[in-house]
Amino acid sequence: MRAFREYLQERKQPGERLQAIEDASPQIRTSSDRAGRFLSLASLVSVLLSAVAVAMAARRYATRHLDSVALMKCMGASQGFVLRQTLVQLVCVAVMVTLLGTVVGFLAQAGLAWLLRDLIRSDLPPRGSPPRGWGW
Numbered sequence: 001m002r003a004f005r006e007y008l009q010e011r012k013q014p015g016e017r018l019q020a021i022e023d024a025s026p027q028i029r030t031s032s033d034r035a036g037r038f039l040s041l042a043s044l045v046s047v048l049l050s051a052v053a054v055a056m057a058a059r060r061y062a063t064r065h066l067d068s069v070a071l072m073k074c075m076g077a078s079q080g081f082v083l084r085q086t087l088v089q090l091v092c093v094a095v096m097v098t099l100l101g102t103v104v105g106f107l108a109q110a111g112l113a114w115l116l117r118d119l120i121r122s123d124l125p126p127r128g129s130p131p132r133g134w135g136w
Helices: 002-011 026-074 079-115 130-134
Strands: none
Touching: 026 079
């Protein structure tokens, strides 16, 4: 943050003033602190809700597959076979969802670039391979 402030300080034009939140009035600083606490609380609540959703989905998945696993075990399937079957299914679903998400993301980027073509005067940077790995 300090390096960025120095960078801006060196490049400001005459008549421009660089002002940080620390330089603002006490009312603005207090408001900013409250907003930061609110956003922290909101992010904590969203993480907790996500954890509950994952637990509910895992329970539903286990309940739905209980009969098929019991049937495979009755037919003599080993625990390793059942585990491999489940992992193959989950990996297939993950790959399909990742590919679908990538396609939707590229289409959304192209659509937003087209909608904002008059507002943004430069081209978007070219797509590269590093962001593809971040989805995993």
